[in-house]
Amino acid sequence: MLIGEVARRSGVSTRMLRHYDALGLVRPTGRTVGGYREYSAEDVRRIFHVESLRSLGLSLKQIGRALEDPAFTPSALVGDLIRWTEDRLERERELLERLRAVDASAPTGWQDVLRIVELMQGLGSASAARRQQAVLARPEDGPVPAELLARAVLAESDPNVAGALRWALARSGGDGVAALAAGARSQDAGIRRRAVLALAGTPEAPGATAALVDALGDPDPTVRGHAALALGRRGVAAAVPVLVGMVVEGVHDVDAAEVLGTLSRDPGRGSRILTALADELAEPTADSATRIRLTQALVELPGTGARETLRPLARDDDPAVALVASAFLTVLDERCSGNPA
Template structure:
């Protein structure tokens, strides 16, 4: 079979077949009387093998090793190819995301494109100060797509920069809350925490609904931050989680302040007081937890907490009894 026939049947150009020959990958079995290359069926089969291996991303050098080296271990090369392919996909995915962000900024000219690119690079800088300046510029100078701000805030470890990014995101509007909420599903605990803390600083109704959903999140840290944010917004759905936080000693002072603010509504004061008392008398609260719950009753107005404190003044736990007695004295003085 002549080189032209082989090229037509294999889809490999005659030029590439000559290149393979120069590299020693495939050699024609013979020559015709006129000196033309002549390929056998085995030669053609080897060409197909070469093309198959190249389709996996192997270099021509590796193809030669795979076909001719008896000690060649394909598993090692395949593992290496998998790693390189993943790196390439990650790089291409990052490029695609960047291009989408530039497109979303709706640049009017190349100067706008360069400004957005510069700002995106600054958001990914190793310098915290540079990232902070970029966050401020995203609002004051160069409009940046919400997706870029969300990615930056979910990956930001510096608390000062994170605060600037959350502020910038709050000013940007759009689909920010929904995009941030996707971070609640991250496998990384720190990303989930950043997501809920960011939602807590977004003012719109969408963020509030997402925070309500977060009260049922399997991550207790997410539930706690959601409860604090909702309590500050006057959402009573947060009450059970806030009470648990006091009992567990996790952000208990902030949780008690949130409950006190919610209890300013007379319709909620008795419900909150009852919840505190129920949690206080539940098995497993522990001495310190019961004392913290007793202290939380101090800022809840109404008769229900007063009656509960009167009972607690005779509690078997001396620390609880003394705390309740002291609080009753303060309430009496105020009354």
């Protein structure tokens, strides 16, 4: 089979076939009377073997060793190829993210492009101080892609830099909620915590509240707590069970009690919150510290229901609970008598 026909059947150009011949990788078995290369069926099979190995990323030198050296085992080489490919893909992924960030900023000139690249370089610094400076010193004369800031928030472990990034994200005027919502579903609890904190700072962004509601079912108590506090401040009743649980567990219980008090201004919700706290007080497994926290939470609730619940607690068998309830009941009675309305 002559070289032209081999090229047509194999899809390998005649130029590459000549190159294989020059390297000794695939040499045609014979020559015609006129001196043209003539390939046998075995030669063609070898061409396909070469092309198969090239598709895995092997160099022509590596392919030659693989085909000729029986001691050249594939395991180590394939492992190296996997690592090289992973490194290359990571570099290309980073480049793709940079290009998307630049594109999202809708640059009108190269100065805009350079500004975004400079910000990305600053955010990628190993120095927390430089990362924070990159956020706080950014110019106000051009938009910064919210998605870029959102990704930086999710990756940032330094609390000061994270705070600056959340501030910048809230002021960016863009919508980084999609990236934050994806972060809230991460396998990494730390990323989910950062995502929920950032979502809490974007109350006007579409989808932020829905993402926080989803986070109420998170297995991590810190994620649930951040979501519940943010939702409670937005008046979302779905946060009530988690907020009551925070009071019971003593995790940000003061903040949770204050938010429950705010939610209780709605009469319908107030009744349900009062019942939930009273039910927890009646739990036989509740220890003294838990019942004291629940008693303190009752004081935040408006109306007379909390006072009526506190009265029997002032005579509780637990002296510590009785003392706290009595003190708060006195405060509430004085507050009520001083303001009859």
